[in-house]
Amino acid sequence: MPTVRKAISDMQTQRIGEVSRIAIGDPDVIPLWFGEPDLDTPEFIRRAAIDAMQAGHTRYVNKRGIPELRQAILDYTRTHFGLDLEPERITVTASGMTAILMATETLVDNGDNVVMVAPIWPNIFYCTQTMGGESRYVRLDSTETGWQLDLDKLFDACDERTKAIFIASPSNPTGWLMEPEQQQEVLDFCRKRGLWIIADEVYHRIVYDRPVAPSFLSIAEPDDALYVVHSMSKAWCMTGWRCGWLVHPAELGDKMGDLSGINNTGATSFVQHAAAVALRDGEEFVAHGVERCRRGRDIVHQRLGGHDRITLAAPKAAFYAFPEIAGLTDDLAFAKQLVREHRVGVAPGSAFGPGNEGFLRLCFAKSEAQLSQAMDRIEAGLDRL
Numbered sequence: 001m002p003t004v005r006k007a008i009s010d011m012q013t014q015r016i017g018e019v020s021r022i023a024i025g026d027p028d029v030i031p032l033w034f035g036e037p038d039l040d041t042p043e044f045i046r047r048a049a050i051d052a053m054q055a056g057h058t059r060y061v062n063k064r065g066i067p068e069l070r071q072a073i074l075d076y077t078r079t080h081f082g083l084d085l086e087p088e089r090i091t092v093t094a095s096g097m098t099a100i101l102m103a104t105e106t107l108v109d110n111g112d113n114v115v116m117v118a119p120i121w122p123n124i125f126y127c128t129q130t131m132g133g134e135s136r137y138v139r140l141d142s143t144e145t146g147w148q149l150d151l152d153k154l155f156d157a158c159d160e161r162t163k164a165i166f167i168a169s170p171s172n173p174t175g176w177l178m179e180p181e182q183q184q185e186v187l188d189f190c191r192k193r194g195l196w197i198i199a200d201e202v203y204h205r206i207v208y209d210r211p212v213a214p215s216f217l218s219i220a221e222p223d224d225a226l227y228v229v230h231s232m233s234k235a236w237c238m239t240g241w242r243c244g245w246l247v248h249p250a251e252l253g254d255k256m257g258d259l260s261g262i263n264n265t266g267a268t269s270f271v272q273h274a275a276a277v278a279l280r281d282g283e284e285f286v287a288h289g290v291e292r293c294r295r296g297r298d299i300v301h302q303r304l305g306g307h308d309r310i311t312l313a314a315p316k317a318a319f320y321a322f323p324e325i326a327g328l329t330d331d332l333a334f335a336k337q338l339v340r341e342h343r344v345g346v347a348p349g350s351a352f353g354p355g356n357e358g359f360l361r362l363c364f365a366k367s368e369a370q371l372s373q374a375m376d377r378i379e380a381g382l383d384r385l
């Protein structure tokens with residue numbers, strides 16, 4: 001068979017998939033391996049999609065999003081961030097991942113690099129790598145009070161082939177959050193060095209000490225070299241619907257339309273109608289989801305944080321715990337053992353970039369009963385490690 005590109009053949013097997021394949025769909029296994037709440041998409045959002053489909057919204061639509069959703073995004077940004085965005089800065093995408101893909105497509109040539117705050121969700125670094133770029137990881141430091149970013153390390157990692165700094169805050173998998181003071185320093189640095197910022201803010205609503213996570217949009221000027229990635233997946237429990245949006249400089253609007261055309265011609269038509277309704281009427285549901293995650297976080301933190309082999313500060317945001325386990329050297333084997341022998345599914349730390357072999361990631365956007373049982377099973381697994 002003729003070869004495929006080296007960047008593709010070099011791609012590692014997805015380690016979360018390697019674990020989940022063992023027992024995906026098995027009702028006896030408690031699934032904490034993927035990043036999604038166990039709640040169904042609420043009825044009012046499902047209803048909006050059905051109504052849109054019945055009303056005939058089943059055809060090609062504007063590649064950058066239907067007017068109703070574009071307007072809902074502008075209104076949402078005004079309500080939650082106090083910002084009036086220029087409409088030309090918005091492109092609706094068929095997921096947060098597609099927004100990351102489109103941003104990366106505009107920046108990364110063979111041999112370029114993207115400096116990324118790590119641990120980091122694997123699809124983000126695979127995206128740079130499949131374009132022939134290098135993903136450079138700058139690891140957060142794990143301290144007793146939580147994860148900390150050393151900005152000197154971040155800036156020192158940038159060189160003449162760096163195109164962008166990628167920051168996912170709130171972070172998957174650590175629950176770390178970047179404060180506005182650090183965001184300002186990153187913005188100043190990137191302005192001085194002519195670098196882009198890709199700010200992945202898909203977890204901006206899942207935050208436990210304030211209503212919304214700090215956004216780069218609040219400090220940047222409209223023409224700054226900034227992409228901000230958003231998604232309907234997490235706060236509105238719409239992971240399977242595939243809808244998100246990208247905020248970008250207005251002058252890239254036409255290019256985003258062209259890129260959307262060659263990726264997938266935008267998000268599904270009736271999904272976009274439902275997303276507009278979710279953004280407009282979803283506040284009660286979002287608040288309920290965040291409170292549920294807060295309870296989940298507390299259960300996981302109390303149980304695992306108190307374990308004598310585990311280091312885990314309470315995550316500030318998102319819905320993941322990323323505990324470090326003393327003596328764990330083969331996280332992949334242990335994650336597989338937890339599935340096979342203890343019927344609980346977690347993600348191996350090494351999926352999230354180098355240096356994470358002693359960690360596991362678990363998603364706590366689940367019911368209290370499920371989480372308590374999952375903690376029993378993980379503790380039993382640790383006893384046998």
Ligand SMILES: Cc1ncc(COP(=O)(O)O)c(C=O)c1O
Nearest residue numbers: 035095096097121168172231233
């Ligand atoms: C940090 C981060 N960014 C982006 C995404 C993409 O979300 P989606 O493609 O479902 O919109 C995820 C999903 O897990 C994520 O964790």
